[in-house]
Amino acid sequence: MGKRMTVADMRALKGKRQMTMLRVTTMEEAEAAERAGIDIVSVPPDLLCRPDYRDAAPSLFSMPGENFYDIGTTDDFIRWAFRMLQHDADAVYCSASYGTIKAMADEAVPVIGHVGLIPSRRTWTGGFKAVGKTAASAMEIWNAVQALEAAGAIGAEIEVVPVEVAKMISNRTSLVMLSMGAGSGCDAQYLFAEDILGAHRGHMPRHSKVYRDFAGEFERLQNERIAAFKEYREDVETNSFPEDRHILEMDPDELASFREQMG
Template sequence: MSRKLPTVADLRALKGKKQLSMLRYFTIEEAAAAETAGVDIASVPPEILFDPRYREVAPSIFSMTGQTHTQCGTPLDYLRWCNDAVERGADAIYCSGSMQTVEMLAREYIPVVGHVGLVPARATWTGGFRAVGKTAADALRLFDEVKAYENAGAIAIELEVVPEEVATEISKRVKILVWSMGAGAGCDAQYLFSNDILGYTEGHVPRHAKVYRDFQAEYDRLQNERIAAFQEFVADVETGAFPQDEQLVKMPENELDAFRNQLETRP
C-alpha cells in the first residue's frame, strides 16, 4: 500500500496518538532505503533534498532542511532562502535563529522546526555536550523555551538529550510537536542519525544512539577490495597482461595493409 506525503496538519493530528520515526540521512541511497523502510520524517542536507532525484526516491517522507541563519546574510536573505527551499520541496525548515527569526518565517506560513536541550551549536551556553534539564530549574527553562517556540509559531521542536521524565511532561503540556533525540518515548517522534544506525560514525557514538548494522566493517572490506583491484590493474599494465584482445578493437587485415602502404608515401 502506497503512502501519501503527510502535511503539517496530518502530523499535528497524530500528536499523543502515535510514535513516528525520524532520521537524519546524507545520501540519495539512504533516502531511498528510508522510504522503503517506512520512515515518517527526515532531516536532509539541502544538497540532497534539492537533488531532482530526491522526491523520486522519497515521495512520502516529511522532509525538513536548513541553513545556518548567519550564513545567509540579512534576515530578508534568510527568508528568501527558506522560501526557495520550500519551493524546491522542503516540507519544513530547521531554524537555528532567534525567536524573532522563527516568528518572521511563521508569519509567512513557512513550517519552522526549532531545537531545544543539547543544541550542539549552542552547547557552550548549556555547559557543553551533556544532558540538559536534570534539575527542576533547568527543566522549567526547557519548558519555557518550548512554549516560546510554540508561541512564535513553530510547528515542532527537536528535544535533544533531556531526561525522559522531563520530555514527557513537556510534551503532554504543549500543542507543538516534540521530536525526541535521546529524550525518551514520551515525545511525538524518535530521531536518530543514519550513520549511527548503520555503524559508520567516526569517533564518539552518542549514548542515545543504537547501532543496527556495522557498515563500517563493510566499507573497510570494500576499500580493501578496491585497493586490491587497483593493484592487480597496475601489475597487469606493468607485465603486459592488460590490455588483451577482448579489450581491443581490431582493424580488418586488408584495411590495415592499405593504411600501412599509404603511410609509406607520407613524408
C-alpha cells in the same frame, strides 16, 4: 509509497503513536527512508532542491535546515524559507531567535525549533552534554518550549534531555516534540542515518543505535579496490594485460596497405 503527512496530520498524531524521523544526507538514504516507511526526514537544503528529490522521496515529510549563522538575518530566513517551500519542503528547521521563528510563522511557514542541547549554541550550556538535569535547567527548557509556542512554531527537536523532563514537557505542550536522546515520551524518535548504518568509526552518541556495519563494508570494499588495482598493475608489468580479447586487430590487407603507405 504512502500519503505524505501534513502539518495537520502530524498534530493529530501527537500522543497517539511514535513517529520516526531520520537525518538523511544523500539521495540513496532518502530513497531508503521512503521505501522503509519513515515518517519525517531532516535534509540538507541542496538535497531537497534537487529536481529528482521528490521522485525518490514522494511521501517523506521533509524538513530542510541549516545553522542560523549560515543563513543570516530574519529577512534572510524568510527568503530562504520561501525558497524551501517552493522546492516542496513540508516545514523548515530553525534554531535562530524566537523573533525570526515568529516572522516565518507569521508568513505561514511551518517551523520546527530546537531545545535542550542545541549544537550551534552549545557553549551556553557547557558543550556537547545533557541539558535539563537540574530543576532550574529543566525550567529553562520548558520556558523555551513555551516561547516557541508563542512564536508560532509547530514543533521542536528536544535533544539529550532527561526522559522525565522531556515527557512532562511533551504532555504539556501543543508542539510536536522530536526526541533525539530524550526518550520515548515525545512524539517522534530522531536519529541520524549515518549512525543507524554504522557508517563511521568515530564516536557514536549514547542515544544512537547501530543497525548495520557500513564502515566495515566500506573498509572491505576499499581493500578489494586496492587488491584489484594491484592485480591490474601486475598484469601490465607481466604483459598479461591486454589480452587478445581486449584489443582490435586490423584487416591484413588494410594493414599491408598502411605499411606500404608509411614507407
